Amino acid sequence: MQIVRLLFIAASLLLLIGCGADFDDTVDVNELVSSGWSKYEAGEFDEALNLFNQAILADNQNVDAQIGIGWSFFGKQKAQSAINEFEKALVLKSDATDAYVGLSGAYLAVENYKSAIENAQAALNQQPDYTFEHNPLITSRNLHLVIAKSYYFLGNLEKSLDSIRTIDESIEIEKSNLESELPKVLEKLTQNLAQNMSNE
Numbered sequence: 222m223q224i225v226r227l228l229f230i231a232a233s234l235l236l237l238i239g240c241g242a243d244f245d246d247t248v249d250v251n252e253l254v255s256s257g258w259s260k261y262e263a264g265e266f267d268e269a270l271n272l273f274n275q276a277i278l279a280d281n282q283n284v285d286a287q288i289g290i291g292w293s294f295f296g297k298q299k300a301q302s303a304i305n306e307f308e309k310a311l312v313l314k315s316d317a318t319d320a321y322v323g324l325s326g327a328y329l330a331v332e333n334y335k336s337a338i339e340n341a342q343a344a345l346n347q348q349p350d351y352t353f354e355h356n357p358l359i360t361s362r363n364l365h366l367v368i369a370k371s372y373y374f375l376g377n378l379e380k381s382l383d384s385i386r387t388i389d390e391s392i393e394i395e396k397s398n399l400e401s402e403l404p405k406v407l408e409k410l411t412q413n414l415a416q417n418m419s420n421e
Contacts, residue, residue: 300330334371
């Protein structure tokens with residue numbers, strides 16, 4: 222009886238292991254990630270998040286899926302969750318530009334201006350003419366605007382103006398007028414970028 226019981230347990234374990242192996246073989250991580258980005262691009266962030274998480278469960282070293290989770294949270298306006306996920310992506314790949322870009326915006330959203338500048342600059346150092354593959358309207362202009370806003374909120378008005386002029390070199394403001402004019406210029410640039418996105 223004991224032998225029969227042991228054989229039954231062994232057979233059950235083999236069955237479970239076999240089923241698990243068959244299931245893993247059917248997981249197409251690349252397809253999950255591709256579908257996740259399609260949902261992200263359509264603004265369906267919950268669906269994108271679900272697909273990216275499935276990909277991570279199948280392959281926890283998949284950098285693209287990890288970055289996708291970060292951008293999906295950012296799309297849902299959950300900046301701190303996005304930060305956590307982008308940081309995980311950078312552990313997997315320290316030069317993941319899309320993660321640095323996401324971090325710059327997320328840190329700006331949580332008012333961590335120094336980190337916003339650091340991450341925007343890191344992205345620009347890697348790709349000075351950056352364009353986000355999954356949203357072509359997110360470019361190096363956005364990164365320079367993040368830096369300009371961050372310097373403004375940190376009280377460094379001259380550096381803020383320097384970053385603004387990287388976006389539009391025609392903008393000139395007298396030093397004596399920086400405090401009153403910078404907020405208007407930043408607001409106008411923000412509206413212009415937002416308008417471009419809404420027209421996409």
